[in-house]
Amino acid sequence: MSVAVLGSGSWGTAFAMVMADAGQDVTLWARREEVAATINDTRRNADYLPDTELPDNLRATSDVGEALDSAEIVVLAVPSQSLRDNLGDWGGHIPQESAVVSLMKGIELGTSKRMSEVITDAGDIDPARVVVVSGPNLAKEIAARQPAASVVASTSPRMRARVAEACATPYFRPYLGGDVVGTEIAGATKNVIALACGMASGMGMGDNTLASLITRGLAETARLGTGLGADPQTFLGLAGVGDLMATCASPLSRNRTFGYSLGQGKTLEETIAATKQVAEGVKSCKSILELARSVDVDVPIVENVEAVVYEGRSTREVVTALMSRARKLESN
Numbered sequence: 001m002s003v004a005v006l007g008s009g010s011w012g013t014a015f016a017m018v019m020a021d022a023g024q025d026v027t028l029w030a031r032r033e034e035v036a037a038t039i040n041d042t043r044r045n046a047d048y049l050p051d052t053e054l055p056d057n058l059r060a061t062s063d064v065g066e067a068l069d070s071a072e073i074v075v076l077a078v079p080s081q082s083l084r085d086n087l088g089d090w091g092g093h094i095p096q097e098s099a100v101v102s103l104m105k106g107i108e109l110g111t112s113k114r115m116s117e118v119i120t121d122a123g124d125i126d127p128a129r130v131v132v133v134s135g136p137n138l139a140k141e142i143a144a145r146q147p148a149a150s151v152v153a154s155t156s157p158r159m160r161a162r163v164a165e166a167c168a169t170p171y172f173r174p175y176l177g178g179d180v181v182g183t184e185i186a187g188a189t190k191n192v193i194a195l196a197c198g199m200a201s202g203m204g205m206g207d208n209t210l211a212s213l214i215t216r217g218l219a220e221t222a223r224l225g226t227g228l229g230a231d232p233q234t235f236l237g238l239a240g241v242g243d244l245m246a247t248c249a250s251p252l253s254r255n256r257t258f259g260y261s262l263g264q265g266k267t268l269e270e271t272i273a274a275t276k277q278v279a280e281g282v283k284s285c286k287s288i289l290e291l292a293r294s295v296d297v298d299v300p301i302v303e304n305v306e307a308v309v310y311e312g313r314s315t316r317e318v319v320t321a322l323m324s325r326a327r328k329l330e331s332n
């Protein structure tokens with residue numbers, strides 16, 4: 001199959017490698033010409049995955065028209081907040097019959113839209129063509145070809161089957177799903193919970209704190225998702241608890257690392273300056289909070305992370321705020 005992957009950061013490159021390993025003919029679009037040239041010349045993405053040798057059936061280009069030409073699957077792997085603008089530039093080139101895959105885990109600022117909604121809006125794509133891939137998929141581990149599983153979700157059985165078939169390898173196992181809303185809410189919200197876990201670790205807190213944050217983080221994620229019409233089962237699966245466990249625990253997570261820096265007492269500005277890759281939760285905490293308020297769902301961990309990032313609250317203050325909330329039933 002002919003596949004275009006638009007975005008050559010950590011996950012775009014690693015997922016392009018997965019699809020090439022699965023036997024597809026893959027073209028990876030890089031916005032900088034020198035990145036495309038280096039990939040073609042050295043078989044490595046020196047900026048993002050320098051230790052990974054990329055297969056020969058993966059080639060790079062900085063010409064989006066060339067990447068998209070006759071693609072049967074178009075994979076989008078750019079930061080969530082730039083997607084709308086990118087689609088404004090690319091929309092006309094996306095082939096009519098292609099499946100359009102979102103790898104992004106974020107919610108758009110200003111509109112509180114999920115990435116599949118941005119794709120249908122800004123790219124003028126039929127929702128049935130959109131497929132979301134989400135799960136515990138830290139790019140560096142996938143690039144090292146360590147076994148992992150993921151959810152390939154779409155309302156269209158045909159489109160999700162096409163994408164799952166195209167990315168199945170001995171080390172990457174796709175599961176099929178129909179709950180696009182739940183899969184996207186799980187993926188975006190876990191980044192904010194990972195920020196909170198990083199903050200706690202940076203402050204020196206141990207495993208009880210992390211387990212409490214992960215468990216209550218899952219509860220508020222599921223509450224938000226079901227409030228938006230998602231299937232509650234999704235949150236117990238790979239895109240839910242699976243991705244939460246990987247991201248909240250791993251030093252490879254950019255969101256966890258960002259939170260850790262704040263927990264250690266670095267300022268927001270210092271932390272942003274030290275962060276070279278996208279940590280989606282930093283922006284999405286605000287859009288997720290707005291989304292939750294729009295459906296009257298309580299998301300206290302998200303709310304407190306947002307207070308640190310956008311309102312200058314200290315990590316100590318938010319620990320006190322979370323621990324002194326009114327008592328309630330665990331199941332509520």
Ligand SMILES: NC(=O)C1=CN([C@@H]2O[C@H](COP(=O)(O)OP(=O)(O)OC[C@H]3O[C@@H](n4cnc5c(N)ncnc54)[C@H](OP(=O)(O)O)[C@@H]3O)[C@@H](O)[C@H]2O)C=CC1
Nearest residue numbers: 008009010011012077078082103104105137138139277278
């Ligand atoms: N990394 C991971 O482990 C995983 C990431 N994801 C999700 O995948 C998405 C992409 O993440 P990831 O690849 O890791 O991000 P990275 O930060 O590693 O790479 C971002 C990529 O987007 C490009 N880019 C940045 N700004 C723009 C813009 N305005 N227009 C077009 N391209 C732009 C960058 O180009 P340049 O190099 O020129 O700056 C780079 O190629 C995120 O939503 C993330 O949450 C999902 C699962 C796993």
Ligand SMILES: O=C(CO)COP(=O)(O)O
Nearest residue numbers: 135136137138253254255
């Ligand atoms: O989504 C991820 C793993 O599944 C990657 O998380 P980070 O963006 O925090 O690195």
